[in-house]
Amino acid sequence: MQKKKFVVTPWEVSGEIDYEKLIEEFGVEPITDKLLKRIKKHTKELHMFLRRKFFFSHRDFNHVLDSYERGQKFVLYTGRGPSGHTHLGHIIPWIFTKHLQDVFDAKLYFQMTDDEKFLIKPELTLEQTIGFTYDNALDVIALGFDPKKTKIFSNIEYAKTQYKMALQIAKHIPFSTAKAVFGFNSTSNIGIIFFPAMQAVPAFMAQLFEGQNERCLIPCAVDQEPYWRVARDVAPKLGLHKPAGIYCKFLPGLGQGGKMSASLPETCVYTTDSLEYAKKKVWNAFTGGRATVKEQREKGGIPEICSVYHWLYILFEKDDGKIKEIYRKCKNGEILCGEDKEILANYVNKFLSEHQRKREKAKDLLEKFMVRD
């Protein structure tokens, strides 16, 4: 089947994404079974995101492991563009980052790119954007990161530290490079043109700022990869290690196809949604079900296009046996969409109620995580 044209850039993700092709286009490496085996040596069990190839590609993760196996720790870096509430698509890389922090005992730098969001969203004020930084930080903290090993910072508030490093990076990024990688043009404002230097900073923080020789690994959705491409170009000019990356796919929304997007709020579940509202969204989800129960029983459903199945597969049904069974039953018409939705709704309900409880507690922990100047 001919896939439709797709676009993946830090500013836009659209179309039906061919991840194989993306690996080629972005020049990243696929996560091979050999690499998975090597990771498993360290993590005991492979994380579901790796087992199910939701984290599907990387750059230099093998180099990070080389150093690690020689006894050299590494640091983690991920982040969030705080322009609204957090939805489940956003937290996937954070869940994985938390896993990596646990098994590799790694420090984490978490950058809130409120400067970027302010610069590209005409309607956002500075105060609103910083507000989202603090709101979204609660979701990060609720996931259980170690406050002793995690720094969360707003670019706007942490500018004193970061600007100094960003200047050193920016000095080596000509406009032509930024233009080619990010598609800037004459209407781009001069703040957003500078921003790639700010986003590169935490990739070098341990080395440049804390004088440590630790490599940096960046777990994130693959659309952010162009930023690290630029950071990797600059690294040797500053005598620093290139950042490594490990990249995930996009969580589809509850609608038909495509990345979960805040522009279609009915197809997203936000961490701040009420349990009832989230349940309603699940019940309205697009599935691979047939027109009638009779037809479904006869022909079976199509889990490949079913958002409910995707969510169970990617995020909620951790038991490999059970997810296989759901797939099989769906294909054979042994299970109806309503039953699947109920399974998912229960998982979402459980996740949200726990997360929201932890999110409340996170308010007391904020100051342990946030660094300013």
Add this chain to the structure above:
Amino acid sequence: MQKKKFVVTPWEVSGEIDYEKLIEEFGVEPITDKLLKRIKKHTKELHMFLRRKFFFSHRDFNHVLDSYERGQKFVLYTGRGPSGHTHLGHIIPWIFTKHLQDVFDAKLYFQMTDDEKFLIKPELTLEQTIGFTYDNALDVIALGFDPKKTKIFSNIEYAKTQYKMALQIAKHIPFSTAKAVFGFNSTSNIGIIFFPAMQAVPAFMAQLFEGQNERCLIPCAVDQEPYWRVARDVAPKLGLHKPAGIYCKFLPGLGQGGKMSASLPETCVYTTDSLEYAKKKVWNAFTGGRATVKEQREKGGIPEICSVYHWLYILFEKDDGKIKEIYRKCKNGEILCGEDKEILANYVNKFLSEHQRKREKAKDLLEKFMVRD
């Protein structure tokens, strides 16, 4: 006489500058006799730089005076790109700014653009550039600014405060504008493209940061005017007053023609030069003298092209009667270059020894002036 082609931009000043033409090209206003009269009402005596039209043009200074005469104070903003030691050309706008602070009881924001200098000088390290900030700040302080009304800051060190404001400004400056005004191209690094937003910040500091309604007046050399053009464009979009400016010419070097330039150190007098070295530079200065004493006595000298005369006229001989007399005597061959040089050397000696004494004392005052975050 046909003047040669000249260039005046924030990055380059060269050729024999036609200031009349520059007023047209830059779209600034000449300082008229009417405006001088109005200024004199407030300053009692007109400053020599105004009497001798060294400060020759402005933008909206009349609006600043309108507000002032209605009882609304204004703030001053000037600065320095710290890429080396301070020479006499640099301090002229600061001397005038000090005068304005005194007579108008105005607060001063003094920006050290160490970020800019680091970004455009390949050979400069961050540490060296910040080093020059502190070195140059001594010269500012030595001029006698009021520590209660003066803030000096390094852009790198004051980034926390300034980045926040710079974002608000940058959001309204498309690359096309920055390109047109500053001549950026594909080789310009992304830091320097952002820099105009940083340089605009202090023009709005009183209004944006301290919540005051005070207008801002920027005394500086005319090559900096493009920055304020951009700041003025942005002002209404932020609901702020446009900054006003008052602009001076360039102090010529002790060589033949042209702005005093650090690239020709023998033609500059630095505030850190030893008295002997400075004297030697004056003795080696280019003058409008004739080939022989005899010829000089017969034809007279040419003060119009004489760097020694220019320095006396612009900076050192405050007595209008005396400077006229020097001009007359030179024209008539009554005075030889050696005598003129001795007059200037004495002034330079007196200035330097006093300045260097105050500069030493300034080291104890630094912390009263420097603001960080």
